[in-house]
Amino acid sequence: MQTESKDKIERVLGMYSKLMNGYIVNKAEEAQIYGVNERSIQRDIEDIRGYMDTASTEDGIINTVIYDRNAKGYRLEQIYEMKLSNSEILAICKILLDSRAFTKKEMTKLISRLVECCVPKVNRKEVNDLIKNEEYHYIELQHRSEFVDKMWDIGKAIREHNFVDIEYQRTKDKALVKRRIKPVSIMFSEYYFYITAFIDNEEIKADFDVLDDSYPTIYRIDRIKKYKILPEKFNIPYANRFEEGEFKKRIQFMYGGKLQRVRFNYSGNSVEAVLDRLPTAKIENEKEGVYTITAEVFGKGIEMWLRSQGDMVNNIEIK
Numbered sequence: 001m002q003t004e005s006k007d008k009i010e011r012v013l014g015m016y017s018k019l020m021n022g023y024i025v026n027k028a029e030e031a032q033i034y035g036v037n038e039r040s041i042q043r044d045i046e047d048i049r050g051y052m053d054t055a056s057t058e059d060g061i062i063n064t065v066i067y068d069r070n071a072k073g074y075r076l077e078q079i080y081e082m083k084l085s086n087s088e089i090l091a092i093c094k095i096l097l098d099s100r101a102f103t104k105k106e107m108t109k110l111i112s113r114l115v116e117c118c119v120p121k122v123n124r125k126e127v128n129d130l131i132k133n134e135e136y137h138y139i140e141l142q143h144r145s146e147f148v149d150k151m152w153d154i155g156k157a158i159r160e161h162n163f164v165d166i167e168y169q170r171t172k173d174k175a176l177v178k179r180r181i182k183p184v185s186i187m188f189s190e191y192y193f194y195i196t197a198f199i200d201n202e203e204i205k206a207d208f209d210v211l212d213d214s215y216p217t218i219y220r221i222d223r224i225k226k227y228k229i230l231p232e233k234f235n236i237p238y239a240n241r242f243e244e245g246e247f248k249k250r251i252q253f254m255y256g257g258k259l260q261r262v263r264f265n266y267s268g269n270s271v272e273a274v275l276d277r278l279p280t281a282k283i284e285n286e287k288e289g290v291y292t293i294t295a296e297v298f299g300k301g302i303e304m305w306l307r308s309q310g311d312m313v314n315n316i317e318i319k
Contacts, residue, residue, distance in 0.1 A: 007034070012044050019048065019065060022120030024073035045074055084118040086127055093131045097138060100191050104140045106148065111135060141191055143222045151186060151221055154195060157229045158183045163200060167226040168219055176225060182234040184216070189254050193221045196251055200234070216298060218254050249279040253301020261319045262302055266291045268312035277305070 011034050015025050025045070027038045034041075045065060052063045064077040084092070093111050102110065111131065119127050157164050166179050181197035188194070196216045250259065266274055267290045274293060275281050281295040295302075306313050 007036075008040075008044065010034075011036070011041070012047055015041075015044060016048050016051075019074070019076040020120075022076070022122035024068065024071045024075050026073035029073075086119075086123055086130075089115060089119050089127055090130055093127075094134070097131070097134050099188070100139065100141055101188065101193060102140070102148070103144055103146055104138050106146055107138055107140070108135065141222075145222045147193070147221050147224075150224065150227065151193060153229060154183055154221070154227065155186055158185065161233045161235070163230040163232045163234055164197075165228045165230060166219070166224050169223045169225055171220075171223070179219075180230075181217070181219070185248060186221075187248065187251065187254075189252075192254070194254050195219045195221055195224075196248075216251065218251070218299070220254075250296050251298045252278060253297065253299060253305060255299035255301035255304075257299035259296060259298055260300075260302060261294065261296055262306070263292070263294045263315075263317040264306060264313050265315045266293055266309075266313055268309070 011030070014034075015030060018025055027041045027045075030041045030044075031038045049065045052065065055063075065074050066077045067073070068075050092114065096107065096111060096114075115124055115127055154164060156162075161182075164181050164183055166181060167176050168179060169176055180200040181195075182200055183195050183197040185196045186193060187196060196218055199217055263284075268274070271283070271291050271293075274291075275283075278293075278295040278297065280297070281293050284292040284294055286292070303318065306316055
């Protein structure tokens with residue numbers, strides 16, 4: 001009796017695994033594999049159906065085992081509600097690879113886990129074949145540092161409002177400087193992850209052009225050589241100014257500094273590209289293909305971007 005019970009458990013788990021991975025379960029084939037009649041397989045399928053019906057009331061995911069006449073077998077109806085389709089996982093992997101944000105080792109590991117966890121087993125070879133060539137020719141960034149755990153630790157400090165001590169390698173002279181910061185957000189822009197933070201060291205702030213606590217400083221995470229999460233808590237300095245989502249809209253160029261209001265004329269072919277690049281941008285007016293645009297942005301990076309647009313941008317006002 002125990003042997004029969006064990007055999008049934010193995011059958012049910014085997015077929016459940018096939019269904020969850022996108023395969024078709026054929027009664028005749030399963031009966032031959034397990035050495036039982038098709039009625040036993042039918043009862044097993046009904047048991048799986050019953051389990052899924054019960055589970056759906058607990059986790060809210062409705063999975064249904066249906067008979068597919070064309071495939072001549074049973075399949076899971078909602079498998080692609082839980083897993084990603086080939087096109088979805090391809091898009092995500094392409095974005096990851098084009099970001100070049102991680103070392104080759106980290107990137108390979110991330111993509112492998114994504115495919116393993118998010119793609120039905122029946123589709124994995126096809127997905128892997130699509131991204132194999134691009135993954136092989138992936139070029140990692142020059143810093144070649146692994147920082148995922150560091151980013152997670154600082155992310156927790158952001159959530160819990162803990163001060164963080166860091167040793168940071170400056171870009172301009174490669175010198176290591178020490179800072180005590182109030183981290184408020186993690187952002188990604190053009191290959192790099194950044195921490196947006198406010199400096200807590202009064203003697204250091206005295207040397208900065210901007211003294212107001214409402215203005216952020218930007219740190220590239222891979223340039224943080226050492227860090228320590230402190231038990232002391234801080235208050236978010238901009239809490240009464242605007243929400244974090246609004247705050248992030250204004251940090252587009254990863255240069256710290258004061259909040260600036262810009263106004264300029266744009267005469268290029270795609271004003272949509274400007275509006276996408278500057279989330280706070282608004283069109284004041286348009287005349288004969290020339291748009292007058294205003295926006296709010298933190299720091300001096302906006303000046304570099306405006307200059308990069310060449311003749312398409314003129315009559316620039318920055319306040």
